[in-house]
Amino acid sequence: MANVTVIGGQWGDEGKGKIVDWLSSRADVVARFQGGHNAGHTLVVGEQVYKLSLLPSGIVRGTLSVIGNGVVLDPWWLKQEVEKLRGQGVSITPENFQIAETCPLILPFHRDLDALREDAIGLGKIGTTRRGIGPAYEDKVGRRAIRVCDLAHLDDLELQLDRLCAHHDALRAGFGEGPVDRERLVADLREVADFVLEFARPVWMTLNEARARGRRILFEGAQGVLLDVDHGTYPYVTSSNTIAGTAAGGTGLGPSAAGFVLGIVKAYTTRVGSGPFPTELDDAIGQRLGERGHEFGTVTGRKRRCGWFDAVLVRQSCAVSGVTGIALTKLDVLDGLDEINICTGYRLNGKTLDHFPAHSSDQAAVEPIYETVEGWSQSTAGARSWAQLPASAIKYIRRIEELIRCPVALVSTSPEREDTILVRDPFAD
Numbered sequence: 001m002a003n004v005t006v007i008g009g010q011w012g013d014e015g016k017g018k019i020v021d022w023l024s025s026r027a028d029v030v031a032r033f034q035g036g037h038n039a040g041h042t043l044v045v046g047e048q049v050y051k052l053s054l055l056p057s058g059i060v061r062g063t064l065s066v067i068g069n070g071v072v073l074d075p076w077w078l079k080q081e082v083e084k085l086r087g088q089g090v091s092i093t094p095e096n097f098q099i100a101e102t103c104p105l106i107l108p109f110h111r112d113l114d115a116l117r118e119d120a121i122g123l124g125k126i127g128t129t130r131r132g133i134g135p136a137y138e139d140k141v142g143r144r145a146i147r148v149c150d151l152a153h154l155d156d157l158e159l160q161l162d163r164l165c166a167h168h169d170a171l172r173a174g175f176g177e178g179p180v181d182r183e184r185l186v187a188d189l190r191e192v193a194d195f196v197l198e199f200a201r202p203v204w205m206t207l208n209e210a211r212a213r214g215r216r217i218l219f220e221g222a223q224g225v226l227l228d229v230d231h232g233t234y235p236y237v238t239s240s241n242t243i244a245g246t247a248a249g250g251t252g253l254g255p256s257a258a259g260f261v262l263g264i265v266k267a268y269t270t271r272v273g274s275g276p277f278p279t280e281l282d283d284a285i286g287q288r289l290g291e292r293g294h295e296f297g298t299v300t301g302r303k304r305r306c307g308w309f310d311a312v313l314v315r316q317s318c319a320v321s322g323v324t325g326i327a328l329t330k331l332d333v334l335d336g337l338d339e340i341n342i343c344t345g346y347r348l349n350g351k352t353l354d355h356f357p358a359h360s361s362d363q364a365a366v367e368p369i370y371e372t373v374e375g376w377s378q379s380t381a382g383a384r385s386w387a388q389l390p391a392s393a394i395k396y397i398r399r400i401e402e403l404i405r406c407p408v409a410l411v412s413t414s415p416e417r418e419d420t421i422l423v424r425d426p427f428a429d
């Protein structure tokens with residue numbers, strides 16, 4: 001049976017929560033494969049609003065939910081998020097929730113380092129969520145991470161702590177901070193170990209067995225392709241690979257498991273944090289998009305930067321992520337505009353470009369080339385069929401499909417689950 005991989009096609013915050021919730025109600029397993037609690041997924045189920053950062057969205061509906069090895073896990077955050085959701089009546093047990101034993105842990109000094117570095121950089125700062133994501137991934141590839149499975153061996157951590165502290169004590173000294181308090185760290189880990197270990201499993205095995213039994217797996221990506229550490233607007237990116245290809249490596253399944261790749265794409269563009277943004281609008285229209293779209297970060301509360309739809313960037317995202325079809329979200333935010341611009345190319349040093357250049361100074365210097373299309377005055381909010389959309393809204397969607405060279409599978413017209421136009425069911429493929 002078909003699997004579905006959901007990824008963000010822009011800089012995150014594309015409205016993945018609603019789509020993932022809808023798909024997860026039909027999946028047998030939901031798996032997170034990268035990122036950590038830097039993500040912010042809002043799910044509205046009936047009267048209840050659930051805000052998730054680390055747990056896979058399927059947990060809210062009781063679907064088997066797993067955190068794959070590609071995720072970096074803050075064990076204290078996990079405990080807090082599980083307790084918060086249990087407080088909202090969500091059942092979370094080892095029967096419906098598993099964590100890969102090989103997940104690297106985010107430790108308190110990762111968080112400190114994230115903030116110390118951001119504060120020290122000044123103008124060039126990345127604008128991270130300050131949750132220790134980057135430093136934790138650095139320790140993973142530096143082969144000095146403490147992982148979930150280590151929580152069962154806390155009496156035997158000396159060598160690992162030597163490796164970890166040799167690195168971090170030197171860094172901390174440079175920032176005028178004292179060395180890592182090893183005793184305190186182990187004591188803190190001891191406090192949370194049993195809680196985490198209750199859910200620790202060979203997740204790769206769970207998923208391979210589920211696949212062999214023909215179960216439907218939904219891979220839930222976090223952030224967006226433009227924040228991918230290889231394919232994004234480096235260095236203004238997150239520290240993981242956010243493309244669909246990571247679904248396999250970040251869970252322990254082969255590359256053929258990804259199935260239908262659904263790219264979630266907002267009908268305009270937003271970005272939180274620093275970095276280039278060619279179609280950014282510093283005017284009343286940008287302000288209007290932010291207000292109508294409630295563009296404030298779920299994790300940090302920061303105001304999101306807003307701009308026109310950038311077809312060049314989304315075309316690139318779809319290509320590097322192998323997107324099968326897109327879910328276009330927040331179309332209603334554009335209601336009432338007389339004219340709408342779509343970026344179809346860039347101008348740089350007198351040349352025309354049909355892709356985003358690699359270097360950050362070129363990325364900052366490109367000038368968008370716009371095509372202007374007619375807006376619509378009617379409301380598209382809540383539309384559930386093409387017939388309920390004004391002709392110019394349909395034209396806008398069709399033009400986007402052409403420019404990004406990828407078909408629309410879904411159009412989302414409000415946060416409500418049912419307010420969706422379904423063109424092609426990703427699970428039916």
Ligand code: IMP
Nearest residue numbers: 012038039040127128129237238272273
């Ligand atoms: P980090 O992931 O905390 O290291 O932050 C790196 C960059 O990714 C910053 O620009 C963040 O604002 C951005 N970022 C991280 N997670 C998200 C997300 O879930 N949505 C949108 N932006 C994000």
